[in-house]
Amino acid sequence: MIEKGTSAANDNRKHLPLNVPTNRVSLIGRLCFDPIVRKTDKGQPIVHFSLLATKQAPGPLCCEFEASGLMGGATCHHVVVADDQLAEIATTELASGSVVYLEGQLQTRRASQPSEAPKIVTEIVLFGAHARLQPQP
Numbered sequence: 284m285i286e287k288g289t290s291a292a293n294d295n296r297k298h299l300p301l302n303v304p305t306n307r308v309s310l311i312g313r314l315c316f317d318p319i320v321r322k323t324d325k326g327q328p329i330v331h332f333s334l335l336a337t338k339q340a341p342g343p344l345c346c347e348f349e350a351s352g353l354m355g356g357a358t359c360h361h362v363v364v365a366d367d368q369l370a371e372i373a374t375t376e377l378a379s380g381s382v383v384y385l386e387g388q389l390q391t392r393r394a395s396q397p398s399e400a401p402k403i404v405t406e407i408v409l410f411g412a413h414a415r416l417q418p419q420p
Contacts, residue, residue: 306388308407310361311419312336314381318373330370334361334383334407363387365409369416376418386415 315333322328338357363385365373377383387409395401409416 307386307413308389309384309386310334310336310407311382311384312361314377314379314383315360316379318377320370320374327366328370328374330365330373332363332373332377334363334385335359336361362404362406363409364406365414365416367410369409369414372416372418382419384415384417384419385409386413388413 312334315335318330318332320328320330336359338359365387385407387407388411389405390408391403391405393401394404408414
C-alpha cells in the first residue's frame with residue numbers, strides 16, 4: 284500500500300497520460316423517469332434524468348443510503364445531466380425503465396430555490412469529448 288506523501292505515490296501521479304480525465308464515472312443502470320429537456324439562455328438543450336444502479340460485486344458501500352438500509356441494500360440513485368448530442372440521444376432513445384451505459388464526470392454544485400435553503404447537489408455530467416451515453420438492449 285502506498286501512503287500519501289511518499290515518493291512512490293507522487294511517482295504514480297506523474298505517469299498518468301495527460302488526455303485521460305481523472306474525474307471519471309462509468310455506470311450501467313435504469314432510468315427512473317423519462318428524460319426532462321430544458322433550454323439554456325442560448326437555446327442549447329440540457330437533459331436531466333435519474334439513474335438507478337445496482338451494486339453487482341462485493342466491495343465498499345455504494346452510497347450512504349446502502350449503509351442506512353433506506354434503498355434496499357444495493358441500489359443507488361444518481362442524478363445525470365447531458366448536453367448537445369448526448370441530450371438528443373437521451374430524448375429520442377431513452378424512456379423510463381430504459382437500461383443505459385454512461386461515462387461522465389462527477390460535479391458538485393450549490394442549488395437554491397427562492398423559497399428553500401440552498402443545498403449541495405452532486406450529479407454526473409455528460410459534457411465534453413470523454414462523455415458517453417449508450418442505450419442497452
